[in-house]
Amino acid sequence: MQFNYYFLRHLSQEIAECITGMKLTACFSQNKDELIFLFESDEKIFHLKANLDGQASLLSFPQHFARAKRNSVDLFDAAIQQRVAGVRQYINERCFSIILEDCILLFKLHGRRGNILLYQKKRFVSMFKKELIQDAKLQLDSLDRPIDHSIESWTRENYNLRILFPTFDKTILRYLTELSFEEASPTKKNDIISHVLALLDQREFYLYEPNQEIPKLSLIPIEGKEQRSTFASAIEISNRYAQAFFTNYQFSKEKQSLLKQLEKEKAKAHNYITNTQNKIHEIQHSRKYDELANILMANLHVPITREQNSIRLFDFYTNEEIEIKIKPKTTLQQSAEGYYRKAKNQGIELDTAKKNLGKKTKQLKSLNEQIDQINEMDDLRALRTWNKSQSKDSQSRAAQLPFLHFVIDGYEVLLGKNAKNNDLLTQKYARKNDLWLHAKDVSGSHVVIRNLNHLPFPKHVIEQAATLAAWYSKRKNDTLCPVIYTLKKYVRKPKGSLPGQVLVDREEVVMVKPTRQIND
Template sequence: MHQNYHFLKQLAPRLHSELAGKRFVEAFSQQKDELIIVFAEEDHDEELIKPFFIKATLTNSFSCLSFPERFDRARRNSVNLFNDFEGDMVGFLKVCDNERALQVRFESGRDLIFKLFGNRSNFIAVNAEGEVTQLFNNKLATDRNLTVASLNRGIDQSWEAFVANNGRFEPLFPTFGKVANKYLSGKLEGREDLAERWAIVQEVLREFESSVFYITRIENIPALTLFETGEVAQVLHDPIEALNAFYLAYIRLSGLDKEKADIVRLLKKRIQQTDNYLENTFQKLVDLENATKNDELANIIMANLHIIPERAEKAELYDFYRDQLITIKLKKDLSAQRNAEGYYRKAKNEKIEIDRLNDSLAAREADRKQLQDHLEHIESIELLRDLRAYIKTHKLEQGNAGPAIDELFKRLDFMGYTILISRNAKNSDLLTKQAHKEDLWLHAKDVTGSHVVVKNQPGRKFPAPVIERAAELAAFYSKRKNDSLCPVIVTPKKFVRKPKGLPDGLVLIDKEDIVMVVAKGE
């Protein structure tokens, strides 16, 4: 929370007391991700009177301000920056309203903005006319469009706004961030009364702004928080001292601590993803068990063949399983008996799906146990070489921790086969590129739509119901979604090509079959 708005809100007046009335002496960089800014009351004969140093560390993985008591500039390999501010006196320093940014206003009317947005942090020079004149990190080109006004967000944080949002605090306080949101959500859990929830929110706000700062460790990584959590090492009451203490704790982090923290965070993420999968899969099983069974529907149709009219699209029949009437959907082009046969086939597939879900649950529960075992073992390792050897032996590298398939593409499991559906044109290219040459590739013919891939199982042919289900999905996620029948291209992925220069989502197909299906979603 060292860049959290509620911390900056307390840091700003403390910095104002240090900087107001001082002059900008110089800003320079000795490393590409580091900026030093020097302020002082006067500069007589190269001697600074009451200097104040701000050091900004802005790497891709760590961004932080610190305030060293002195800083000796190297004679070589340093470059001056923000020269226009030289000699200008600081008028005030304030935090931007509901934003992670500090504004330093100079007597000339110019501003130096400290934009503290994690790995997108930057220092921005703004002239008296409000135009951006210089950036510290020029790669963040969109920062040139920022204005002081755009960094000040007016948000209605009243009781009335809280009520209008049904007791949700997130729309009112987007400044809390992940750590604070988790902390407050825990306090609000199980509280339904709006007045009680509002009182808790106000209590937490007072806690956040009480000038108590905790230097702690969360998942083996140093952190600065506004509430007690993790392994607390220090409790401070000055925001400058707190930020300095946090910065020192972080840069002193050993290689073992850093690498252990990374792999622990990775494993915990995988465990959470597995928990989500188990929860969703278990719910699918419950839904399947509670739903009216397809074989029961077939039996009801067979018992009432004599009263079902021809070409009917539905029939209201007596359900002798539950002693009530039930409406059953029918295909008008089929006889009642053929409709019953269709439901019997679905019942067979339904049983296969239930068995597959049970197998999948067992496999993922075993995966979760293995992940938990890895986590416990890694936390006990005390040597860096042992940690690296363990990670390599068990293939736990970060490179294997890309987004899960479930996150990249829509996924449906059917009869033991995995069906993947792209989300947009670029995502379609990614799905097709990642597909194995023996995977089955499907797409609605002659219209835009999602690419669909059925993962191959070596030694097994794709069952007709699986192909039909994947085709239904390809039709559903296409412009032919509302057609009565949709032609769908079906071909092995090896016959799909993406020549250079084709637009996103567009491919060439060397060999194809066509199936006709009715569009049907998940």
Template sequence: MHLNYHFLKYLSPALHDTFVGRTLVACFSQSKDELVVETEGQEGSLFIRAHLLPPQIYLSFPTQYHRAKRNSIDLFHELIGDVIVSCSVFSFERAFYFGLESGKKLVFKLHGNRSNVLLYQKDEQSPSLLFRREIREDKELDSESLARSLELSQERFVELDGNASQFLPTLGAIPRAWLKARGYPEAPLDAKWTLMLEVLDLLDAPLFSLVENQDGVQLSLLPVESPIKTFSDPIQASNELFFQALVKGKFEKEKNSLLKSYQDQLRKTDSYIQKSSAKLEELRTAAAPSQLADVIMANLHEFENGKSETELLDFYTGNTVKVTLKHNQKPQQLAESLYRKSKNRQIELDQIDKTIASKFSLKAELERKIESIQSIADFRGLKSYQKTNKEDKAITKEVSGLPFKVFEFEGFTIWVGKSAKDNDEMLRGFVHKVDLWLHARQVPGSHVVIRMKGMSTLPNTVLERAAGLAAFYSKLKTDSLAPVIYTHAKFVRKVKGSAPGSVMVNREKVILVPPIGPDEETAARKS
């Protein structure tokens, strides 16, 4: 209800008492949706802070505000040096204004997504300046048209058949919910009138309570159970709402987003460790292909005269095993293939072992980070943490807002730049020096990065997958085989003044791979 007329009719007199006689000494903005006005008086500085980023429309009136040295712009120059002589609310409207000694009016229009701050010259009907200039209809807005008159008599109520929205359109969501909870929609007309008088009485003698519900922290003028805080001063209520809903709410949202990202990573890491450990155990307990190769080599005579199928005694297990040769395949060739497969299995076992060890290290690091995040109590601590963990910048943003596509393959994260400018942003703001960087050789294409944080070794299968993506997202997309260069990110640098996406690369190696897009991954694994 902080944008509601029924709150503003209390806030405006309080602002009148607080700001009358104060001189406007600065008016500036540090973000496109927030306007700050500084006033000076006998008691020192007092600020008017209007945050107008939909849906977070809030006002606060702090005694201190630390203006940034950069990214700050002065606005409403005509206000500087003027003196506030009044503050009034527009009748039955979500707007109020400060009257100035020069005859100007500074209007705060709190119309949800269309909220704005407008400056009117003396005796002028249209505003001379708008804070949010994109709201075109405000350019011709007559401030006098904002004020409305409503007849709140019983005769008018009966004439409208008790329609609350038409009788009192300024009620707002909380009073309407209060009426609905007491059976207003189904009640007879005389009972509706009694309920309407009751809610009007409550609105005329309010306490300003902050309450938290599914929509976040809100201000209510009606009695509520278990309020966060209750105030008799509307300025204090507005300031506390600003802090609870915007400052603290933003902190909690950012902290929880970071925490959830780490927890999601930890869950995926645990899952990978569990599945890989099961696979490792399965491979270790299964008979090595070399055993069958030994049986074949000990029974070559069984394949004489072009025989392609026979049953042999497996002297390792004591069981009989059926061996079938392919067309024109010799038993020695099959044995050689099995020996090679057995050797590759040992390589696979070693690689899975190393990757699991890397994942355990990553798990320990994630658990440490989660514990650190949970202990952070304010924005200062959160910003300090983010500053010392810049390599995790990506997980604090929504995926749609990242300058790269994200792929997961065999426990590794692969990033693919979305455009030339995005390639630069990814390299500048997200990549760590130990990450592996890939690019299709000597043709335009996306930068590709394999995240190596917490990983001690890189399987060839992951390198080939990332190289396939680098080839796919390049001019070599239609080639059967494409050369892709790769090196550690610390050997990739941007040259000042070079074109977007252009870099200098040192110590690169080359790998030849077929271009494989994201939709072809499953097919590639099966082949």
């Protein structure tokens, strides 16, 4: 309610009492939506701080303000060193002007579309929020909106508050509803309106500071609202309102935002742990591929047809018959070799899953510790310091390698950022048994999957890394993109070739949909 007309009447009057006769010695901005005015006289100084960012549009009057040495710009130069002649509040309008010797500063305080404009000889010169281009058409002489507030006019308009009092905001209208205004007789309505106008005229202001909510400034008491403070000065309550907004509400908002982000990461890690545990359990309790291979090897003498795709044999592990799938047009020995390969890959998959499970468990523990740390904080500065330190840690870890960095199911994936960076990645950082990927026949990032303990790369990891290679290439808008992959030892750079150019001696191709979204 700070930008409510009735409060602005009190506030502009107090501002006039403070700055009339003083000189405007500085006007500057050091944030996108913040403007500072400095008024000085021989006896005192007066700061007026305007925040006009939409959500936090408010005026405050700090006793001290240290101007930043950098990223600060002077504004409204024509008004500097001019003495204040007075302050004018426009009738029934959320605007007031600071009248200087040769200029006028118009404070148009229309909530999210608030702005401050400079006029010389009543002609528009410049404004703070330049994107509000229609404000340049505002004429100072047309801002007053006189309305007949006589009892006769109330009766004539049938007590239509929207017409009679367009300056009543939601809080005032709600208060009238609580007083049963609509059901009242004409005489009672006159009394209610007179009572409300008297409340709005008196210098008694209320500030409500509910936990984790935007603080509320009001000229009338709000039923059901607790934690109320009462003030007799519009400037004093404006300062307290600004403090409540930026230190209490903003703290709560930033704290909840951080907690929400960490809880999301925690849920993601928890789901990963659950899925990995299920995968490990499934592998450990499923039929072993090497057992199937052993059964086949023990029955190589059994005849099969070329088109046969399964065979029933005696299972000497369970003493029962078992049906084993075999590949058509192959021998039992070849099918057994396939099962041995699957057994080896299954063992690799199990080892990788256990390693990733350990990493995710550590990450989950770290997330829980961070959530506990944030929950214990009750200060905005401490919260921002903590968040900044966390960001620096993340940035320093990312800065250790000059490439884009991803992790896919525990496998580290690096991407070059440009042609020279591609050479650096492929020629200096990649090891011979790392997997190298690139979008086929077009320019794009070199992609390297780090090899873990010289184990074969899982198919799903290759496919996800290939989607990144496709996205960071000239084929990023294609429906499907062919991506080549090979071990880095088969990639060489010819002498004299351009940055990023290489030759590949052997390759495989996978078709993928370009995307930069990967599954954690």
